[in-house]
Amino acid sequence: MQTLVIVAKRDTPQAMALAAEIRERYPNLTVLADRALAHALNWPRIEDRELAARAELVVVLGGDGTLIYAARLLGGRDVPILGVNLGSLGFMTEVPVEELFTRLAEVLAGNFHVDSRMKLSCRLMRGGKVLIEDEILNDVVINKGALARIADHETSIDGVPITTYKADGVILATPTGSTAYSLSAGGPIVHPSVDCTILSPICSHALTQRSIVVPADRTIRVTLKSETADTYLTLDGQTGHSLQTGDCIEVVRSPNRVELVRNPRVAFFTILRQKLHWGER
Template identity: 45%
Template sequence: MKRIGVFAKLSNPDAITVAGEVNAWLQSRGVEVLLEKTLAERMSLSGYPGGSIPAMVNLVVVLGGDGTLISVARQVGDLPVPILGVNLGSLGFLTEITLAELYPALERVLSGEFSVSNRMMLDAVVRRGQQEIVRYRVLNDIVINKGALARIIDMEAWVDNAYLTTFKADGLIIASPTGSTAYNLAAGGPIIDPGLHCFVVSPICPHMLTNRPIIVSDEAIVRIEVKFQGQEVAITADGQVGMPLQGGDVVEVRKARNGTLLVKSPTKDYFEVLRTKLRWGER
């Protein structure tokens, strides 16, 4: 590892402090460190735009939580650059490595003794007539949701060329296996092992109780046409970016060409993280 990029949760002073310590630790071992620009400015150092760093490094270190990692994963995009996520608070679903494990984990990475989990990402495009309006790459989910005062939305759903149903609901979640433990779980959807080749379509507060989440192959293309008039409806990507929709807009979601490579914790497996986060077995 000759070059490592470092990102941090800027609203967390501890993350900025740890970033400075990581920077010094890596440089003392002959590693060139590329700090995200705003983070570097907080440290009175020079940095690089976040979107340009992944193409210049062998590894990205993210200091913060799952939300910070998800944001960085979108910037990494198709590049086969592993992400080492360090959670500075409670254990995260994605940021498995704790602060106490940070430097031993970095030692293993520098010596090449680490493994990664390849997490599927989703590509989503919004079409309005023949025009492509916007395109998103997400690690967790795409969500179509109504505004606070809007009525139930009709969402006509197709899987490839087969009509699925018209959901009448407050919204719809299309989640990857990684995203199955996020909004999908809160909406009553299933937990999906991140190694499985599928994604899930989950209605939010459906009008018909028989409208249940459905898992589809990762080779499928899910197409949703939203049908409404005079309502506030929006699409959000990973809960972080999005835009308003218009009646008749079509949202297409499919598996992305490449996934996100997450450096695995050597001390915790996926099911231990799941047990801990969801407090299974506690009384």
């Protein structure tokens, strides 16, 4: 590995100091920074597309939101991501900051394994045209704004009608996203090595309408049926789009994946125990 890209939580002095230290400790590597960090540290500013093309390892200094940002920056490239937690929960940024340099040395020596995480491809279609196409690590969320009115979400899997959820919204989550918003909506926790899509209504009016775990290769379509002026599509909590009646959101497993460097000392269930406070070790 010759080129390392650092993606840091914005405006975080600790992240800036660590980024500078990484560069100092590894003078033989090309150490690049995301645009905001490069600006803050006065390093060369490189376009996202070039960063993605040159990266051989990405070090994330931040929380889950920063890791999602880094995964989106990489687009379809499967470059290992080492997530170091400077955020609050750090579900995906597994490495504690004290272990940064030990883990980084191991990774640079080739001594590491990755957790290959499934992504979803999402398309927003309006009047037969594709308005938005994106790749998702956590979740696709359709939900409404301020007014407390129920919306109708006509839902099908591989063209077979499932139901019309009368609900505040619908979440389509990956196994990675199963511990995020989907969990708050009553969805199951899914081990990240299982490939599937979790379909969950948000506050459904019908009590039997619960989460459904769908094989990852099935195409799920949600069409907004009710007249509503205040409904949004949110992708990975990062981008928002206003929806109209008749809009159709389609998701299926993406051919691309996200490669997270695994902390050999921490299993998925250890993370659940620690971060969700399920018990002492």
